[in-house]
Amino acid sequence: MLSFAFSAEQEEFRRQLRKFAEAELVPHYRQRAARAEFSFEAHRQLAALGVLGIGLPEEYGGTGEPDPITLGLATEALAYGDVNVAAAPVQVGLVASQLAWGGRKAVVDAWLPRLIAGEVVAAIAVTEPSGGSDVAALRTEARKVSDGWLLAGEKIAITHATSAAVGLVYAREPGSKGHDGISCFAVDLDSDGVHRTHTPGMGALPLCWGGLSFEDVFIPEDSLVGELGRGFAGAMSHFDFSRPALGLLCLGAAQASIDEAADWATKREAFGRPLAAFQGVSFPLAEHATYLEAARWLCYRSLWTRDTGGRHTQYAAMSKWWPPIVAKDAIEAAIVTFGNLGYSTELPLQQRYRDVASYLIADGTAGIQKRIIATAMMGRAAAQ
Numbered sequence: 131m132l133s134f135a136f137s138a139e140q141e142e143f144r145r146q147l148r149k150f151a152e153a154e155l156v157p158h159y160r161q162r163a164a165r166a167e168f169s170f171e172a173h174r175q176l177a178a179l180g181v182l183g184i185g186l187p188e189e190y191g192g193t194g195e196p197d198p199i200t201l202g203l204a205t206e207a208l209a210y211g212d213v214n215v216a217a218a219p220v221q222v223g224l225v226a227s228q229l230a231w232g233g234r235k236a237v238v239d240a241w242l243p244r245l246i247a248g249e250v251v252a253a254i255a256v257t258e259p260s261g262g263s264d265v266a267a268l269r270t271e272a273r274k275v276s277d278g279w280l281l282a283g284e285k286i287a288i289t290h291a292t293s294a295a296v297g298l299v300y301a302r303e304p305g306s307k308g309h310d311g312i313s314c315f316a317v318d319l320d321s322d323g324v325h326r327t328h329t330p331g332m333g334a335l336p337l338c339w340g341g342l343s344f345e346d347v348f349i350p351e352d353s354l355v356g357e358l359g360r361g362f363a364g365a366m367s368h369f370d371f372s373r374p375a376l377g378l379l380c381l382g383a384a385q386a387s388i389d390e391a392a393d394w395a396t397k398r399e400a401f402g403r404p405l406a407a408f409q410g411v412s413f414p415l416a417e418h419a420t421y422l423e424a425a426r427w428l429c430y431r432s433l434w435t436r437d438t439g440g441r442h443t444q445y446a447a448m449s450k451w452w453p454p455i456v457a458k459d460a461i462e463a464a465i466v467t468f469g470n471l472g473y474s475t476e477l478p479l480q481q482r483y484r485d486v487a488s489y490l491i492a493d494g495t496a497g498i499q500k501r502i503i504a505t506a507m508m509g510r511a512a513a514q
């Protein structure tokens with residue numbers, strides 16, 4: 131039988147997180163968002179709520195079995211209060227799941243409990259100056275030495291470049307080409323030879339975006355995550371849960387904006403009537419509410435298909451290209467509903483707009499997601 135119901139446990143968790151988002155995150159969202167500084171205070175609150183261990187092994191402090199739907203629910207509920215803070219379960223989930231299922235024991239023991247406890251954050255470093263969409267073109271090299279590798283190269287546009295303690299760094303064997311020869315390494319970012327730079331951006335400042343360069347950084351044998359030379363294939367399956375979760379992240383922030391605009395439309399008067407009385411105001415809000423609802427269920431469909439073991443790569447890609455656009459457009463409509471106030475920094479709307487815009491690009495642009503969907507539909511002929 132078809133059902134759109136979440137379990138009673140999931141509903142209760144969602145209620146608890148939404149309450150937390152409204153009481154604890156909303157009041158200081160703009161102050162946090164204005165600074166390129168990661169908020170460990172809010173992050174540790176998430177850890178205390180159990181949000182950072184969703185679907186991760188119990189022995190390290192997680193909830194146990196993979197649980198993509200609950201991860202999506204948590205992300206959406208938290209984004210209602212602060213879209214930047216809400217990215218944490220996705221980022222931790224993405225790194226920690228790769229470590230948990232592909233890392234060597236010493237490295238997993240060293241980082242997983244600390245990631246789940248909210249003591250440290252982690253980065254994923256794929257993008258380079260030579261390109262981000264075409265991952266197979268990456269140039270960073272890992273040169274084998276007797277008891278490990280020497281890492282040399284440059285990564286740009288990396289979330290948590292200036293705040294992460296550890297990074298999953300993708301690098302290739304010297305002389306290898308394309309997807310072959312790319313491996314993933316867990317790198318202590320305080321190692322000798324690692325240099326970090328901050329890159330100013332139009333939003334998402336607390337996610338500490340920037341560059342990482344590696345100058346013959348020694349990484350021991352244990353650093354390898356997954357199979358040698360097959361790091362890219364290993365990573366891809368994890369992006370299939372992070373993409374719908376990021377879609378829901380954008381939609382949570384957009385829902386807050388539409389709710390605020392609807393409330394304003396009942397209070398603000400023009401021409402002697404509340405704005406809500408004008409269909410020119412109320413119908414666009416009704417339309418955006420519809421798009422948000424449709425996009426939400428696309429994301430949950432993707433997470434549910436993953437949860438139940440079905441093929442979901444194309445749904446994950448759909449959930450990453452469309453929902454951020456739906457969310458951005460809804461926030462824009464909310465800004466217009468508020469008139470001059472919507473554009474001012476007195477309200478959180480302009481900030482949400484800039485923060486959500488980061489997901490038009492981060493974790494793969496719409497163009498790249500559509501390429502994935504087209505390939506699922508038409509095979510490799512569509513991937514040229």
Ligand SMILES: Cc1cc2nc3c(=O)[nH]c(=O)nc-3n(C[C@H](O)[C@H](O)[C@H](O)COP(=O)(O)OP(=O)(O)OC[C@H]3O[C@@H](n4cnc5c(N)ncnc54)[C@H](O)[C@@H]3O)c2cc1C
Binds near residue numbers: 261263264286334498
């Ligand atoms: C806020 C933010 C956070 C990020 N965080 C991280 C991170 O933590 N780790 C990380 O590794 N990277 C991160 N990135 C980088 C991001 O993944 C890349 O920017 C993205 O993949 C695009 O790569 P690029 O910028 O090199 O653009 P390019 O690859 O140069 O692409 C430029 C344009 O061409 C289009 N294009 C390219 N090839 C095709 C094609 N075959 N078909 C259709 N269109 C195409 C793209 O869609 C895009 O519009 C982040 C980016 C942002 C903005």
